[in-house]
Amino acid sequence: MPRIPSSEITPKSTFLRRRELMKLAGGAALFAKAAFSKTAPKHGAKLAGVKPNPKYVVPNEKVNSFEDITTYNNFYELGTDKEDPSQNSDKLVTRPWTVSVEGEVQKPKKWSIEEIEKAFPAEERVYRFRCVEAWSMVIPWDGFSLGEFLKKHEPTSRAKYVSFETVVQPQMPGVKGYAGIPFPYQEGLRIDEAMHPLAILVTGLYGEELPNQDGAPIRLIAPWKYGFKSAKSIVRIKLQETQPQTTWNQYGGGVEYGFYANVNPEVDHPRWSQARERRIGEILRRKTLMWNGYPEVAPLYAGMDLKKFF
Amino acid sequence: MKKRLVPLAFAAACLPLVWLVVQYLRGGLGRNPIDEGINDLGYIAFVFLAMTLACTPLQIVFKLKWPILLRKLLGDFCFFYACLHLSTYVVLDQGLSLPDLVQDVLKHKFIFLGMAAWLLMLPLAVTSTSGWQKRLGFRRWKRLHRVVYLCGGLAALHFFLRFKTPRPETVVWACVIALLLAVRVVEVVRRQRVRMLDSR
Numbered sequence: 001m002p003r004i005p006s007s008e009i010t011p012k013s014t015f016l017r018r019r020e021l022m023k024l025a026g027g028a029a030l031f032a033k034a035a036f037s038k039t040a041p042k043h044g045a046k047l048a049g050v051k052p053n054p055k056y057v058v059p060n061e062k063v064n065s066f067e068d069i070t071t072y073n074n075f076y077e078l079g080t081d082k083e084d085p086s087q088n089s090d091k092l093v094t095r096p097w098t099v100s101v102e103g104e105v106q107k108p109k110k111w112s113i114e115e116i117e118k119a120f121p122a123e124e125r126v127y128r129f130r131c132v133e134a135w136s137m138v139i140p141w142d143g144f145s146l147g148e149f150l151k152k153h154e155p156t157s158r159a160k161y162v163s164f165e166t167v168v169q170p171q172m173p174g175v176k177g178y179a180g181i182p183f184p185y186q187e188g189l190r191i192d193e194a195m196h197p198l199a200i201l202v203t204g205l206y207g208e209e210l211p212n213q214d215g216a217p218i219r220l221i222a223p224w225k226y227g228f229k230s231a232k233s234i235v236r237i238k239l240q241e242t243q244p245q246t247t248w249n250q251y252g253g254g255v256e257y258g259f260y261a262n263v264n265p266e267v268d269h270p271r272w273s274q275a276r277e278r279r280i281g282e283i284l285r286r287k288t289l290m291w292n293g294y295p296e297v298a299p300l301y302a303g304m305d306l307k308k309f310f
Numbered sequence: 311m312k313k314r315l316v317p318l319a320f321a322a323a324c325l326p327l328v329w330l331v332v333q334y335l336r337g338g339l340g341r342n343p344i345d346e347g348i349n350d351l352g353y354i355a356f357v358f359l360a361m362t363l364a365c366t367p368l369q370i371v372f373k374l375k376w377p378i379l380l381r382k383l384l385g386d387f388c389f390f391y392a393c394l395h396l397s398t399y400v401v402l403d404q405g406l407s408l409p410d411l412v413q414d415v416l417k418h419k420f421i422f423l424g425m426a427a428w429l430l431m432l433p434l435a436v437t438s439t440s441g442w443q444k445r446l447g448f449r450r451w452k453r454l455h456r457v458v459y460l461c462g463g464l465a466a467l468h469f470f471l472r473f474k475t476p477r478p479e480t481v482v483w484a485c486v487i488a489l490l491l492a493v494r495v496v497e498v499v500r501r502q503r504v505r506m507l508d509s510r
Contacts (some may be wrong), residue, residue, distance in 0.1 A: 071340065071341055072340060072341035072342055080477070082340060082342070135342055179475070180473075180475025251475070268418070270418075271419060271420045271421075271471060272418055273414050273418070276405075278344060278403075280341050283402060284402060284405055285402075285405060
């Protein structure tokens with residue numbers, strides 16, 4: 001029998017630690033996996049009774065996937081990179097949630113999100129979504145008319161504008177650190193824009209509860225405007241007589257964008273062209289449509305110089 | 311070791327491209343891989359530019375000789391990645407349309423700065439060989455290649471202006487370029503002073 005050289009024999013102490021070593025190796029593998037792979041986006045609970053509204057579809061175009069819509073987001077409160085909001089989505093707490101409707105209304109009200117969902121059942125509307133950064137998607141939102149919601153509160157004659165405020169929670173990473181813009185995030189619409197049938201408050205996506213990174217539990221969608229106008233995770237809706245200050249309006253003395261921010265291929269962003277956009281999932285850019293393909297809003301801006309009021 | 315340094319660095323300088331291709335194929339660039347790829351190529355080119363600019367300051371401050379051996383290679387790779395960055399923008403963003411491209415470059419500061427940086431790099435890349443060094447004469451060649459600092463400044467500004475809000479990393483990179491330039495300026499002043507003292 002050949003002698004086994006002593007160098008080949010595992011010392012007893014190491015042999016006894018074999019389980020520990022295995023655990024260590026397993027731990028290292030897990031760590032590597034956590035460092036290099038990302039957590040898949042979570043699905044919310046199914047919403048009951050959501051039916052598609054056939055009036056609001058995007059004919060002949062592919063609807064973007066759930067992954068597209070939930071892992072490529074701008075939501076600075078949850079981080080400034082596109083994947084940050086989905087990775088940090090658990091840093092937004094959406095229950096309990098109240099939305100306060102106040103200002104120039106006869107009937108101001110503090111709603112709980114459950115009350116809103118009950119009083120305003122959502123329907124599915126497929127809309128184009130165009131970001132100011134020249135990318136776009138087609139998204140099946142679940143929501144209800146903003147105008148119907150506002151009318152419930154009986155706006156006064158002095159209600160000329162509506163402002164929207166996004167939540168600020170101390171544990172949100174963008175709020176804690178540097179994100180380059182002040183919080184809370186503020187957006188606004190003119191009252192006739194808010195009353196337009198296309199403007200909706202959204203509570204769901206793909207027939208499920210809206211994911212946090214997309215602005216849960218309730219957000220605005222005004223599909224003829226650049227995405228940043230549609231405030232996420234809304235806690236306050238205020239009707240007022242004067243044009244509200246908006247986050248990107250205040251930023252850099254208003255050079256970033258004007259109050260209207262209607263999708264317009266003829267008016268460039270100060271630093272890039274808005275003539276084309278990249279649909280997420282496509283390689284080459286496609287032409288951007290005036291009003292993002294919603295010409296029915298044009299009468300709202302009749303007689304206005306769209307280069308001046310951009 | 312010295313003999314192996316350049317081929318090793320060559321292999322290492324190819325790695326970002328390999329990484330990018332692998333990431334693209336396995337879907338690691340996210341939901342908008344074209345934008346992400348264009349941005350990554352620009353970032354890689356910028357880092358190579360900073361490394362190129364760092365070679366001489368490393369020699370001045372730390373008396374290191376080996377960075378100088380890598381300077382040409384780093385500069386060439388910077389230009390290589392800048393060309394990939396530019397061509398993806400021209401083909402995938404502008405759809406190879408010359409009128410669109412010209413409009414975009416002339417109308418938008420941030421695009422103009424990037425294009426200017428690439429155009430200024432072009433003669434430097436062409437004359438980066440020792441043949442051109444001889445043809446131009448070392449003094450003239452050296453003066454021409456100082457333009458690389460202008461490229462650094464333009465690229466840093468191009469990077470800074472890309473984002474909607476000032477991003478800390480772009481400010482840090484601009485400071486790095488400024489620091490490298492400062493080392494060179496201080497060295498020129500110091501040498502002049504030595505020369506003045508010598509001539510007295």
